[in-house]
Amino acid sequence: MGAFCLLMSMVAVLAAAASPEVRVACLDGRTAAGVWRGYDAKHGFLLTTRDGEVALAGDEVMSIRWDASPVPASLPAEDEWPLLVYLKDTGRMAARVTGGDPRHVELQTRLADRLTLPLNGLAAMRFLAHREPATLQAFDEALAARETSQDTLLVIAGEKVQSLRGATESLHVEGGSFRWRDRSVPLRADRVLGVVFAAGLLREQPPPMACTLSDGTVWCGTLEHGDERQLRLKLAAGPTVLLPVADLAELRVRNDRVLFLDELEPVAYEFEPFGVTRWPWRRNRSVSNGPLRIAEQTFERGLGVHSQSRLTYRLEGDYTRFAAAIGIDSAVRPRGHVIFRVLVDGQETFNSGPVTGSDPVRAVSVPIPGGRTLELAVDFGEELDVSDHANWAEARVMR
Secondary structure: OHHHHHHHHHHHHHHHHHOOEEEEEEOOOOEEEEEEEEEEOOOEEEEEEOOEEEEEOOOOEEEEEEOOOOOOOOOOOOOOOOEEEEEOOOOEEEEEEEEEEOOEEEEEOOOOOOEEEEHHHEEEEEEOOOOOHHHHHHHHHHHHOOOOOOEEEEEEEOOEEEEEEEEEEEOOOOOOEEEEOOEEEEOOOOOEEEEEOOOOOOOOOOOOEEEEEOOOOEEEEEEEEEOOOEEEEEEOOOOEEEEEHHHEEEEEEOOOOEEEHHHOOOOEEEEOOOOOOOOOOEEOOOOOOOOEEEOOEEEOOEEEEEOOEEEEEEOOOOOOEEEEEEEEEOOOOOOOEEEEEEEEOOEEEEEEEEEEOOOOOEEEEEEOOOOOEEEEEEEEOOOOOOOOEEEEEEEEEEO
């Protein structure tokens, strides 16, 4: 009996060693690392750490990342899935259209052979055959500036992308059609980059979980259950999908306790250049309008600024803590030398000291109980303002 128990213990240790580690970021800035064990509604997220079994409540966690899967990853090849479909809930999936009606579209994806979605739940669709940087930038800009009442058709015109405003008439197996100035334009992959659908006037509440897979697709919904092999996720549109844990890159939890600053408009932005270049602040992009990256880590949300700058937000005393990941953007590393500061009601509560382009990402967690104004300042370091592309990644306040 003793030999059997010893054997089972060895098997458990070997299984844990074979499983990739995950890194957990909590809302308050704390981090944890361990082996994924699953999820249930009663206990939350389950990990095996060096200290033993750990359960983290869902309202404590901001994100879970699998070390073996970088985020983001490349998207599937267009010969397998011709379209990338973006949903209003921020999900996106590689797919092909298999049918539909005036109010719905039917898709086939790698995880669901038949997925019926309401057309008013779509944000955009892009043909994956087009991957040139200039065309992708044009698509991203159109998606970020969605019209409230009109769809936008993005047409390939030589080396440029032309935007046509109108209405999507249909989506079907052959592609579909778009109504522009009383003309019906066919949706053909050889001529069309994609369609950005009207945003509408109402802002929908995002689902509580966003799951990014290693192929770059994102599935959003409510997490019902998870074990070491798969997650069961109920999509906002209704159906339930099973996500293989081996394909997961990141889980991101949305929580009513947290407010990301990219969702707010600052009440003031002050910028004092060392030279003559005037840099804007950017939302969810670096100051040079690239992805937010620090060291080897990519962030979907945050604020990109340049020294010397100060962003001011009005909080009205509703929040108790500010947290972020700070550092010099990877596009200019190892250059850059700045100082990050946090001020609450005009009083400095955090000073990073010198941060350089050679430093790793640094977690910041600052108490702000009852604070009415929050100021994020980035000051010059020892290299004037050369390559001072500073990121306040995942900048957020919590109740």
